[in-house]
Amino acid sequence: MAVYNALLELADDHLVLGHRISEWCGHAPMLEEDLAMPNMALDLIGTSRTLYERAGQLEGKGQSEDDLAYLRGERDYRNCLLVERPNEDFAHTMLRQLYFAAFMHPYWVAAQQSSDEVVQGVAGKAQKEMAYHIRHAGEWVIRLGDGTEESAARMRDAVEALSIYVDELFDSSLAAQEAEAAGVLPSRADMRAEWDKTIAQVFDEALLAFPEVPFAQSGGREGLHDEGLGHMLAEMQSVYRAHPGARW
Amino acid sequence: MYSQGLIGADGRTDETPEFLEAFQQRIDAEDKIEPNDAMPEGYRRTLVRQIGQHAHSEIVGMLPEGNWITRAPSLRRKAALLAKVQDEGGHGLYLYSAAETLGVSREQMTEELHSGKAKYSSIFNYPTLSWADIGTIGWLVDGAAIMNQIPLCRCSFGPYARAMIRVCKEESFHQRQGYEIIMTLAQGTDAQKEMAQDSLNRWWWPALMMFGPHDGDSEHSDQSMKWKIKRFTNDELRQKFIDATVPQAEYLGLKIPDPELKWNEEKGGYDHGEIDWNEFWSVVKGNGRMNRDRIKARRAAWDNGAWVREAATAHAEKRRARKMAAE
């Protein structure tokens, strides 16, 4: 059950962030980004599907990926708060992506040693994708941070707004701790040094400073979310829930 | 800067009868015309207008389908729809590039879209009101687009023809995927079947309108046929589409909303009821339910993204300056 819950946390992170990026579709600042953002969303949603499916298998109650994605409400979702933050503007969106990918990249690299074959498999693919997300989002953070006055101000606002959600990335819930002890998943806290290094490199070029965080927000792993997630799920699950048992 | 070498691109070139005759001979010999080749100004303008409209249609077309990405009823469908909408954006990008070879920039074309000067396919001025519309759009709208575009793979203008070859492959994948969505609904619960039928009822006639006015009323047809930009008339393509689609609907157990639709043994095709041309022209003129919202959404994306594009330019400029200073 612990591994099931730990995989759900991970799957929820990926689905929620993938969904958020997909909200940009058709509304990006330039056509090139209307192509790049769906790529990132597809990577994340793809990973979530494998993880949901694996969680369902391990639970052994016949829950499909869609049951897990579409039939749990906001108190059951276990994603960290960072990924559910609204898109706000392109600066927030790219910074959120960078923060997440800078964590997930070393995480998936380490997860290639997982004792679970499915996790191993997804890790190999996902670590490459996360390296690309770091590059893509990181380049934008640099361009915007060292672009115009307006873009730099927006970038600083994004840093101010999102940095309070960073610490939660490195906290392992009880379920995650058990999965880590069992060798299924790597320890989240171990990713901190690598994360700090990636962000320092990007911020250096972006002329940004990572702020002091006097109070970090957390609670996502216990299903204690911001008000936005409920709306996201209401929308995402509306068709599925309106037709119980239907196939799509 | 792209226009040097283009006859007539700056309006200064004489189009002598000999020149026009030689050009027509190249067309008749199925020679591909390339961007730097001499071409009549009318040929160039026709292509700019047509490729631009096509590009805009791909881009505006992302909106009605994008409307369901966040509600797609399974993760598999969500991923497939995202990928599809992304493909449409990619089509827009190739097509803008093809048009740019004729001396118009993407920015210029984008401004013309936003000002209402350039048109896009009217089909995207209809709203997507249920999940079934995602299936119907793939099946009928991508299906109609393929009918229009397969002949364009042999268009006399090289860059357009080559772009269409790649685009058509993806459009036919979209068409099959859309049909598969509708098939799933048609074999599903009563509510799903009803959703599929309702969707077909709303999209059938607008899909037929995608082929444009009757041959007699189509202003650009003759010259485009002569220049081999077009290979079939609007009515010919519409007929092909109907003949291909009716059996597909029958297979699904869905009813085409045209009481006059009937197989005509003699012509080997279906006879059909008259299209409501008042509706067609009304939507073209801007009175479709979604005309304003579509342009407003595109404009908002463009305007809200201005600071991002400016920052990218400013950053590239700073980089260049630093690199020069270092050398």
Ligand SMILES: [Fe+2]
């Ligand atoms: Fe397309």
Ligand SMILES: [Fe+2]
């Ligand atoms: Fe198209």
Ligand SMILES: [Fe+2]
């Ligand atoms: Fe398509």
